[in-house]
Amino acid sequence: MKKHISHIDRSTAVISIRDLYKSFGSLHVLKGIDLDLFKGENVVVLGRSGTGKSVLIKIISGLLKPDKGTVQVLGEEVDKLNTKELQALRLKIGFSFQNSALYDSMTVRENLAFPLTRNKPGISDDEVEEAVKQVLEDVGLSQAINQMPSELSGGQRKRIGIARTLILRPEIMLYDEPTAGLDPITSADINSLINEVQELYHTSSIIITHDLTCAKATGDRIAVMLNGQFNKMGSFEEVFDSDNDEINSFYNYNFIEGGSA
Numbered sequence: 256m257k258k259h260i261s262h263i264d265r266s267t268a269v270i271s272i273r274d275l276y277k278s279f280g281s282l283h284v285l286k287g288i289d290l291d292l293f294k295g296e297n298v299v300v301l302g303r304s305g306t307g308k309s310v311l312i313k314i315i316s317g318l319l320k321p322d323k324g325t326v327q328v329l330g331e332e333v334d335k336l337n338t339k340e341l342q343a344l345r346l347k348i349g350f351s352f353q354n355s356a357l358y359d360s361m362t363v364r365e366n367l368a369f370p371l372t373r374n375k376p377g378i379s380d381d382e383v384e385e386a387v388k389q390v391l392e393d394v395g396l397s398q399a400i401n402q403m404p405s406e407l408s409g410g411q412r413k414r415i416g417i418a419r420t421l422i423l424r425p426e427i428m429l430y431d432e433p434t435a436g437l438d439p440i441t442s443a444d445i446n447s448l449i450n451e452v453q454e455l456y457h458t459s460s461i462i463i464t465h466d467l468t469c470a471k472a473t474g475d476r477i478a479v480m481l482n483g484q485f486n487k488m489g490s491f492e493e494v495f496d497s498d499n500d501e502i503n504s505f506y507n508y509n510f511i512e513g514g515s516a
């Protein structure tokens with residue numbers, strides 16, 4: 256059970272997906288996805304490799320177009336937005352991707368200032384400095400402000416990567432495999448950060464992972480993707496207290512056989 260208490264407004268869906276289909280040629284990836292992400296909620300999307308989790312995130316962020324169905328984000332139908340409207344919407348979404356690496360030649364301060372100066376022309380140097388210091392305090396790395404990324408541990412770099420997203424104060428966070436490639440202790444640290452972000456920034460998040468420990472620690476709800484649909488949705492306990500053979504084999508593979516899917 257997730258220990259942290261979430262403040263979820265179940266009357267407001269920040270992402271609303273209905274009957275979503277997506278194929279690539281004869282490969283039918285998404286086959287009728289429905290999902291509401293409520294304000295303040297963390298939903299974990301769990302599924303084996305190649306089930307379409309990244310495709311789902313790309314459709315939510317407008318990088319791919321659905322074949323059928325609707326995707327509303329913060330009240331806007333993503334598919335109907337023009338480039339400028341899509342850019343404005345994307346500023347309200349924080350993307351934490353596996354490959355969203357820091358700029359090695361920039362200090363932590365410069366890495367964090369960059370999205371602000373690029374996206375908020377006219378912002379003063381003082382405002383940038385204040386925002387950088389605040390976000391560093393929020394992710395517990397105030398002391399790293401003058402360091403280079405190469406001087407940080409993997410977990411610290413991940414924290415700074417998330418801080419770089421948070422500095423634009425997103426309403427929604429999309430985490431793609433936040434703990435991939437991290438050792439168990441660093442993973443636990445990132446899971447805590449995801450929950451701290453939810454609390455401090457009042458974000459609503461979709462967390463894509465195959466890591467059941469991450470799912471259990473961060474998810475208010477878990478959605479299990481199987482065969483292009485959400486086969487099961489609910490709390491971690493509800494989902495895994497299941498007599499569904501495929502879900503049980505996923506659980507056993509990760510927790511008992513120690514696989515990383």
Ligand SMILES: Nc1ncnc2c1ncn2[C@@H]1O[C@H](COP(=O)(O)OP(=O)(O)OP(=O)(O)O)[C@@H](O)[C@H]1O
Pocket residue numbers: 279282284302303304305306307308309310311
């Ligand atoms: N642009 C594309 N063109 C053709 N096929 C694609 C495209 N994007 C994804 N696919 C295919 O769709 C399927 C789902 O891919 P996706 O990356 O969403 O899987 P995933 O669940 O995120 O997997 P993983 O956990 O390994 O990242 C895969 O078979 C992939 O090859």
